[in-house]
Amino acid sequence: KAxxxxxxxxxxxxxxxxxxxxxxxxxxxxSVSWYQQTPGQGLQFLFEYFxxxxxxxxxxxxxxxxxxxSNSRSEMNVSTLELGxxxxxxxxxxSRVTPGQxxxxxxxxxxxxxxLTVL
Amino acid sequence: xxxxxxxxxxxxxxxxxPVELRCNYSSSVSVYLFWYVQYPNxxxxxxxxxxxxxxxxxxxNGFEAEFNKSQTSFHLRxxxxxxxxxxxxxxxxxxxxxxxxxxxxxxxLTVIP
Numbered sequence: 330k331a332x333x334x335x336x337x338x339x340x341x342x343x344x345x346x347x348x349x350x351x352x353x354x355x356x357x358x359x360s361v362s363w364y365q366q367t368p369g370q371g372l373q374f375l376f377e378y379f380x381x382x383x384x385x386x387x388x389x390x391x392x393x394x395x396x397x398x399s400n401s402r403s404e405m406n407v408s409t410l411e412l413g414x415x416x417x418x419x420x421x422x423x424s425r426v427t428p429g430q431x432x433x434x435x436x437x438x439x440x441x442x443x444x445l446t447v448l
Numbered sequence: 449x450x451x452x453x454x455x456x457x458x459x460x461x462x463x464x465x466p467v468e469l470r471c472n473y474s475s476s477v478s479v480y481l482f483w484y485v486q487y488p489n490x491x492x493x494x495x496x497x498x499x500x501x502x503x504x505x506x507x508x509n510g511f512e513a514e515f516n517k518s519q520t521s522f523h524l525r526x527x528x529x530x531x532x533x534x535x536x537x538x539x540x541x542x543x544x545x546x547x548x549x550x551x552x553x554x555x556x557l558t559v560i561p
Contacts, residue, residue, distance in 0.1 A: 333491070360547050371553035372492075372538065385548045419491055423547055436482055436542070437549060439491035 331356065333440035335420050341446045347408040350443045354401050354422030360384075361403040362437065363395060366417040375418075378403055410447045417442045450475040450541045454552035461529055462560050469524040469555045471539030479541040481522045482549075483513055486536040495537075498522060509533070534559045 334353040342348050354361050363375040374387035378397035395405040401422075407414055421437035455470040473481065480499050484492040496507025503515040513524045522539060539552040 335491075362547050362549070364551075369553065372551040374548055374550070377547045379547070387548075421492075436480075436494050436497055437492075437540075437547070439484075439493070441489070441491045 333420055333422050333438055335418075335440035335443050337443060338441065339444050339446075341448060342410050343448050344410055344412060346410050347406060348410060348445060349404055349406045350418055350420075350445075352403045352405075352420030352422075352440060354403070354420075355424075355438055358422035358424050358438070359401050360423040361397055361401065362421045362423070363403070363405050364419045364421065365389075366419055366442070367415075372419065375405065407445075412447050415445060415447045417444050450477075450479060450543075450550045452539050452541055452550050452552040454537075454539055454555050456555050457553065458556045458558070460558045460560055463531055464528045466527050467525065467529050467533075467557065469537050469539075469557065471522045471524065471552060473520050473522065473539070473541050473550075475520075475541060478544050480544065481513075481515060482540040482542060483507065483511070483522070483524050484538045484540060484551075485509075486538065486554075488535075492538060495524070529557075529559045531559050531561060533557060 336351045360379045362377040364372040366372050377385045381397045392408045397403045419442045420440045451474045453472045461467045482497045483495040486492045495511050496505050498505045498515045506512045511526050536554045538554050540549050542549040
């Protein structure tokens with residue numbers, strides 16, 4: 330079974346530009362989450378999508394957005410890039426079901442990440 | 449809300465020595481507990497998880513962790529480390545339902561030959 334695939338793996342942008350990152354989850358997983366990883370801050374939750382709907386959102390400015398397609402693939406977009414946006418962006422998929430529809434035991438399965446450098 | 453504290457940011461240890469990486473969590477609801485490992489330039493890989501039942505959980509690569517509800521801890525242990533265990537280790541809590549996980553800031557384990 331193929332794992333979580335993230336593209337691109339590395340990219341360099343300049344301040345003020347925008348960027349779109351892509352994530353293909355494990356086949357059959359309908360939940361996709363995004364995390365920002367920076368040294369010293371660890372992993373910070375950005376948002377989670379399930380069946381094309383954003384279920385949860387972390388404490389990030391509106392410049393960070395995402396979406397999910399009917400095939401569960403997800404994209405995240407960062408507009409008006411700032412130097413502080415330089416980070417490893419990790420996507421994770423899960424088989425967890427909709428809250429309230431029973432417990433699941435699904436852990437998160439991570440991709441290798443997209444490393445964004447903003448100059 | 450939940451939070452995770454990893455008490456040691458860096459842990460150096462000699463090869464074949466035992467190691468313990470400490471993790472404490474805070475949560476107002478029941479949660480699942482996880483340990484992940486991250487090798488350089490890679491994503492996170494699950495080491496082990498606690499869902500329910502026995503408080504001693506065994507994972508991959510010889511790691512184990514013990515869930516202590518009264519102390520809200522989930523420390524990771526390995527009786528004898530190898531050079532290949534050098535990596536970043538993250539403790540995480542996840543809700544019973546939903547997918548908003550909370551991660552600690554990580555512990556960098558360095559195994560010294």
